[in-house]
Amino acid sequence: MTGLNGQRMDANVVVLGTDNVGKSALIVRFLTRRFIGEYGDIESLYTHNVVVDGREQTLNIWDAPYSQQDLSSESLMYEKRVQWADGFVLVYSVCDRASFNAVSRLIQIIKTNKDILGVEKMPIVIVGNKRDLDHRRTVLSEEGSILALSADCQFYEVSAAENYHSVLMVFHGLVHRIRESRVSVKKLAGIKGIVKSMSAVFTRRRTDSL
Numbered sequence: 001m002t003g004l005n006g007q008r009m010d011a012n013v014v015v016l017g018t019d020n021v022g023k024s025a026l027i028v029r030f031l032t033r034r035f036i037g038e039y040g041d042i043e044s045l046y047t048h049n050v051v052v053d054g055r056e057q058t059l060n061i062w063d064a065p066y067s068q069q070d071l072s073s074e075s076l077m078y079e080k081r082v083q084w085a086d087g088f089v090l091v092y093s094v095c096d097r098a099s100f101n102a103v104s105r106l107i108q109i110i111k112t113n114k115d116i117l118g119v120e121k122m123p124i125v126i127v128g129n130k131r132d133l134d135h136r137r138t139v140l141s142e143e144g145s146i147l148a149l150s151a152d153c154q155f156y157e158v159s160a161a162e163n164y165h166s167v168l169m170v171f172h173g174l175v176h177r178i179r180e181s182r183v184s185v186k187k188l189a190g191i192k193g194i195v196k197s198m199s200a201v202f203t204r205r206r207t208d209s210l
């Protein structure tokens with residue numbers, strides 16, 4: 001879908017993370033404001049409209065159960081997903097250290113793939129879910145912040161089970177990032193255009209003086 005000025009109005013979001021971290025819970029909370037407890041493992045694609053900074057935004061959200069995420073970088077399925085995406089939500093559980101480690105690996109894979117595609121800065125939001133289970137916490141908030149800082153991503157700790165607002169912030173944050181990245185892609189294209197026309201001027205001068 002494109003807007004009046006040719007700008008795309010929708011954005012594709014992929015939600016990734018290991019088994020049982022609450023990816024589906026997070027998405028369903030965002031879409032319905034509710035927490036229903038059990039979500040099954042059906043791969044789903046949702047479309048949802050949000051208003052961010054007074055502007056409407058259509059989000060296409062891909063929920064892939066971990067069992068169906070083949071994240072080896074050679075896999076065709078994975079490549080398709082990265083190419084389709086305008087932004088990522090990477091979810092771990094604050095009570096699951098392995099799920100946190102997996103997020104670091106995902107960031108590396110996404111960045112490598114998007115570099116190949118020539119994307120400057122990929123919009124990524126890191127989410128530490130299940131913050132209500134503080135007594136079972138094995139990943140500190142600070143660890144999430146440090147990872148986000150070092151990878152230039154946004155970071156939120158949330159509880160899909162207990163809170164709607166923080167989940168809303170995750171998706172709003174991602175929309176901000178996606179809009180920023182579109183502006184910078186445009187700017188880059190603009191700069192390339194200027195460089196091209198300038199070098200055309202210089203080339204002409206050189207031939208003129210011959």
Ligand SMILES: Nc1nc2c(ncn2[C@@H]2O[C@H](COP(=O)(O)OP(=O)(O)OP(=O)(O)O)[C@@H](O)[C@H]2O)c(=O)[nH]1
Pocket residue numbers: 017018019020021022023024025026036037038039040041064065066067129130131132133158159160161162
């Ligand atoms: N206490 C608590 N439990 C949660 C939270 N979010 C999800 N859960 C529970 O964690 C379990 C897994 O949630 P899902 O949303 O199915 O996890 P998933 O990441 O989609 O898992 P797969 O689809 O199997 O990859 C469910 O039993 C949820 O009820 C949370 O914020 N707090």
Ligand SMILES: [Mg+2]
Pocket residue numbers: 023024025039040041042063064065066
């Ligand atoms: Mg799921």
